[in-house]
Amino acid sequence: MSKPSDLIQGTLDLLILKTIALGPMHGWAIAKRIQLVSKEVLQVTQGALYPALHRLEQQGWVRGEWRESESGREAKFYSLTKAGRVQLDKELEQWQRLSSAVVLVINAAQEA
Numbered sequence: 001m002s003k004p005s006d007l008i009q010g011t012l013d014l015l016i017l018k019t020i021a022l023g024p025m026h027g028w029a030i031a032k033r034i035q036l037v038s039k040e041v042l043q044v045t046q047g048a049l050y051p052a053l054h055r056l057e058q059q060g061w062v063r064g065e066w067r068e069s070e071s072g073r074e075a076k077f078y079s080l081t082k083a084g085r086v087q088l089d090k091e092l093e094q095w096q097r098l099s100s101a102v103v104l105v106i107n108a109a110q111e112a
Contacts, residue, residue, distance in 0.1 A: 011095070012052050013055075014088070015042070015044070016030060016049075016052055017061065017087065017088040017091060020079060021080050021085070024078060026069055026075035027049055027050060027078070030053075031044040031046070031049050053078055056084070059083075060081055060084075061083055062081060063081050064077070065079070
């Protein structure tokens with residue numbers, strides 16, 4: 001049985017890009033927003049989040065900027081770049097195609 005923190009492989013980038021499309025956020029806020037919006041089903045660990053953010057930054061899809069957080073501490077805020085918006089659209093399209101295909105297989109299996 002899967003744990004609440006399990007993510008379908010390849011969806012973390014999509015979730016991060018979609019979350020920061022709302023506006024710049026620091027890592028902890030990104031993880032909490034994903035957890036909140038998913039009604040506690042998805043829990044992104046620091047061990048998964050920060051390597052993903054670093055990878056997205058290296059690919060030029062997100063930009064990190066150090067500034068003061070709401071708690072008064074310095075935090076790296078991530079925002080979507082122009083290339084990141086293009087990538088988000090691609091990933092959303094791929095996700096829609098994949099999830100539709102999964103639904104087709106599930107429904108066909110129920111009819112058998």
